[in-house]
Amino acid sequence: MMYDNDIELGRNDVCWCGSGLKYKKCHMDFDAKLQRLAQSGEEVPARALLKTPEEIEGIKRSAEVNVGALDYVAERIREGISTEEINTWVHTYTVEHGAIPAPLDFEGYPKSVCTSVNEVVCHGIPSADEVLASGDIVNIDCSTEKDGFFSDSSRMFCIGDVSPEARDLVRVTKEAVQAGLDAVRPWGHLGDIGAAVNAYAKDHGYTVVREFGGHGIGIEFHEEPFVSFVTKPNTGCVLVPGLCFTIEPMINLGKRHIDTSDPNGWTVRTKDRKLTAQWEVQLVITDEGYELLSW
Numbered sequence: 705m706m707y708d709n710d711i712e713l714g715r716n717d718v719c720w721c722g723s724g725l726k727y728k729k730c731h732m733d734f735d736a737k738l739q740r741l742a743q744s745g746e747e748v749p750a751r752a753l754l755k756t757p758e759e760i761e762g763i764k765r766s767a768e769v770n771v772g773a774l775d776y777v778a779e780r781i782r783e784g785i786s787t788e789e790i791n792t793w794v795h796t797y798t799v800e801h802g803a804i805p806a807p808l809d810f811e812g813y814p815k816s817v818c819t820s821v822n823e824v825v826c827h828g829i830p831s832a833d834e835v836l837a838s839g840d841i842v843n844i845d846c847s848t849e850k851d852g853f854f855s856d857s858s859r860m861f862c863i864g865d866v867s868p869e870a871r872d873l874v875r876v877t878k879e880a881v882q883a884g885l886d887a888v889r890p891w892g893h894l895g896d897i898g899a900a901v902n903a904y905a906k907d908h909g910y911t912v913v914r915e916f917g918g919h920g921i922g923i924e925f926h927e928e929p930f931v932s933f934v935t936k937p938n939t940g941c942v943l944v945p946g947l948c949f950t951i952e953p954m955i956n957l958g959k960r961h962i963d964t965s966d967p968n969g970w971t972v973r974t975k976d977r978k979l980t981a982q983w984e985v986q987l988v989i990t991d992e993g994y995e996l997l998s999w
């Protein structure tokens with residue numbers, strides 16, 4: 705029996721990865737390594753979470769639409785645009801590219817994209833009543849399902865004349881994601897990423913939201929593992945090649961605490977109503993490091 709409760713393949717069986725090769729010529733040694741790590745007490749992701757080359761190709765086709773939708777928004781977003789218009793852009797772009805906006809009807813979410821303005825931490829719902837004004841900072845979070853494969857990324861946009869304080873928060877949050885990426889080592893630990901993000905944010909006097917984080921993704925919108933950005937190095941699951949997940953820290957100008965009391969059940973705000981920012985990328989761990997899939 706394998707560590708993930710799967711049955712062990714025979715040497716001459718066809719490998720699970722879709723290569724068509726015999727197990728002994730393909731992932732047999734790899735699986736033995738996973739088994740050893742699990743037995744030594746490491747948290748090892750179930751093999752079902754590791755994406756095969758074919759699955760990664762599918763996720764890339766999904767991500768192509770997701771990145772395209774965000775690029776489309778980037779070219780048009782400005783003062784005077786409502787978040788409802790952004791929703792229409794993303795919805796139309798996605799559908800016209802043969803894909804489905806993953807947020808729509810996800811656990812009852814009513815729109816095709818999340819638009820989180822200023823003190824909104826995440827899951828802001830687009831509305832015709834919400835018109836972007838000069839000085840706003842806004843996160844546009846796009847997620848796409850194409851042919852059964854999922855992609856997810858988000859970007860911040862500064863509208864018109866933005867205060868230096870807000871601009872710094874947006875920039876540092878993007879840099880924090882890069883610090884997280886720089887901490888990725890194949891066969892390292894997931895906690896290394898959160899530790900790097902947290903240290904970077906803290907160094908700039910900001911705080912990191914604990915209640916929400918990144919997630920595995922690919923065959924489903926949200927898979928294991930949960931990706932926290934308040935972790936210690938050398939903790940959490942092993943970064944096994946094939947593991948696909950997001951890095952998406954929410955970083956606050958003021959205190960870390962959030963307010964989830966909005967009656968719509970979605971919109972999350974900072975408790976102190978100070979500004980917050982988030983950038984999100986999706987990556988897959990490779991033998992050499994990582995490959996960015998969506999941004």
Ligand code: MF3
Nearest residue numbers: 807810813818827845847856
């Ligand atoms: N895109 C968000 C994430 O990064 C999830 C949004 S769920 C939704 O995980 F229903 F609000 F869209």
Ligand code: CO
Nearest residue numbers: 856950952984
């Ligand atoms: Co996400």
